[in-house]
Amino acid sequence: xxxxxxxxxxxxxxxxxxxxxxxxxxxxxxxxxxxxxxxxxxxxxxxxxxxxxxxxxxxxxxxxxxxxxxxxxxxxxxxxxxxxxxxxxxxxxxxxxxxxxxxxxxxxxxxxxxxxxxxxxxxxxxxxxxxxxxxxxxxxxxxxxxxxxxxxxxxxxxxxxxxxxxxxxxxxxxxxxxxxxxxxxxxxxxxxxxxxxxxxxxxxxxxxxxxxxxxxxxxxxxxxxxxxxxxxxxxxxxxxxxxxxxxxxxxxxxxxxxxxxxxxxxxxxxxxxxxxxxxxxxxxxxxxxxxxxxxxxxxxxxxxxxxxxxxxxxxxxxxxxxxxxxxxxxxxxxxxxxxxxxxxxxxxxxxxxxxxxxxxxxxxxxxxxxxxxxxxxxxxxxxxxxxxxxxxxxxxxxxxxxxx
Numbered sequence: 001x002x003x004x005x006x007x008x009x010x011x012x013x014x015x016x017x018x019x020x021x022x023x024x025x026x027x028x029x030x031x032x033x034x035x036x037x038x039x040x041x042x043x044x045x046x047x048x049x050x051x052x053x054x055x056x057x058x059x060x061x062x063x064x065x066x067x068x069x070x071x072x073x074x075x076x077x078x079x080x081x082x083x084x085x086x087x088x089x090x091x092x093x094x095x096x097x098x099x100x101x102x103x104x105x106x107x108x109x110x111x112x113x114x115x116x117x118x119x120x121x122x123x124x125x126x127x128x129x130x131x132x133x134x135x136x137x138x139x140x141x142x143x144x145x146x147x148x149x150x151x152x153x154x155x156x157x158x159x160x161x162x163x164x165x166x167x168x169x170x171x172x173x174x175x176x177x178x179x180x181x182x183x184x185x186x187x188x189x190x191x192x193x194x195x196x197x198x199x200x201x202x203x204x205x206x207x208x209x210x211x212x213x214x215x216x217x218x219x220x221x222x223x224x225x226x227x228x229x230x231x232x233x234x235x236x237x238x239x240x241x242x243x244x245x246x247x248x249x250x251x252x253x254x255x256x257x258x259x260x261x262x263x264x265x266x267x268x269x270x271x272x273x274x275x276x277x278x279x280x281x282x283x284x285x286x287x288x289x290x291x292x293x294x295x296x297x298x299x300x301x302x303x304x305x306x307x308x309x310x311x312x313x314x315x316x317x318x319x320x321x322x323x324x325x326x327x328x329x330x331x332x333x334x335x336x337x338x339x340x341x342x343x344x345x346x347x348x349x350x351x352x353x354x355x356x357x358x359x360x361x362x363x364x365x366x367x368x369x370x371x372x373x374x375x376x377x378x379x380x381x382x383x384x385x386x387x388x389x390x391x392x393x394x395x396x397x398x399x400x401x402x403x404x
Contacts, residue, residue, distance in 0.1 A: 004023060004075075005023070005026070006024075006036070014039060019040065020036075021035075021063070023036055025074060025093065029089055030089070031090055032091070034097060038067065044060055074093075074097065106204065106209045108143055109154060111201065111203075112143065113140065114204065115136065115200040115203045116140065118203070119132070120133055131266060135192075145177070146177075166217055167218075173185045173190045173193065188222050188225065194218050198216070198218075201215050227352040227355075228344065228352060229352035229353040229355070229357055234341055235259060237341065239304070241338070241339050248331060248334060248338075251323065252335060253321075254320050256305075256350075257305050259350045260302045261301070262351055264348070270318075271319040272317050275319070285298055285299065286301055298371070298372070332349075355381065355384040360384060
């Protein structure tokens with residue numbers, strides 16, 4: 001937003017009676033005044049409503065035209081600077097209008113804010129998940145705190161970011177960053193934060209805010225961690241246990257539904273009757289898009305999942321009751337303790353269980369499992385196949401039989 005106002009500086013009245021014309025430019029971040037280099041008689045200024053209406057003399061006409069051109073220049077300069085600099089300061093705009101050279105280098109926090117503002121709009125139209133936006137905001141908080149500690153200021157020019165900056169940032173995350181009272185971030189989370197930062201910089205490149213991505217110099221790697229999933233026996237232990245507390249019984253239903261459908265928490269809570277589709281053979285399917293990737297994740301509704309959905313469809317339109325992710329994980333811990341499971345239950349243990357025990361462990365092809373999980377590449381699903389010894393044993397049993 002910009003506001004342009006012209007006024008006369010009477011204190012600098014000239015010998016010929018003309019008074020210099022100045023301009024006041026107001027931005028959201030402040031204002032400044034600047035000489036236009038033009039002057040006019042006070043009577044003419046008043047009679048023509050500050051040269052806005054018809055003027056008579058050629059000199060006054062030239063002055064009026066010069067002010068119009070100057071207004072356009074201010075608007076164009078402001079728009080260009082805003083596009084390149086994100087946050088336009090009055091000092092920057094004034095310096096450019098005066099013909100002075102200024103440092104217009106983009107800074108890391110400015111392009112983070114630029115990306116996050118755009119991402120927030122995608123969240124509003126349900127094209128991206130609010131949880132993903134929180135991760136991008138967390139990246140901004142980490143970078144801001146790191147800059148303050150190592151460089152004495154919250155922001156840092158992108159052009160100056162080199163390998164030393166990146167690995168100092170990595171070490172800061174690993175040993176010093178704090179969140180919810182916990183100090184230090186684990187390797188895989190660090191690599192994911194850098195991946196988010198790389199995405200942010202690529203977004204800035206598309207808008208020509210920076211020329212190259214400095215995060216390309218970072219070479220951290222994800223360390224393979226075995227996915228936690230339930231065995232058939234553990235799944236049966238939860239399924240057969242009747243909880244006396246209604247709250248835990250609802251959580252159990254949601255968890256088991258995820259085990260038999262493979263949906264992530266952000267997606268499963270949005271499922272309604274409209275997501276249930278019957279094919280030509282009479283089989284019910286859940287059809288929807290994964291919010292995280294936007295890919296289709298169509299899953300045939302297994303009998304166990306249908307039984308759970310039927311409990312709630314009689315009284316509500318959604319397939320399952322809604323519970324926050326934070327509370328859900330706390331309740332799952334209670335369930336694990338009551339059933340006697342020596343595993344930390346979370347939302348994603350259910351998704352991993354679907355990928356391993358429910359599908360791959362029962363001979364479903366990995367390509368089909370990948371499609372049902374909504375994975376964009378088969379490599380994401382191969383991680384589950386590697387940890388499932390039963391599938392290896394099934395193939396090896398054929399070999400053992402042959403040699404016997």
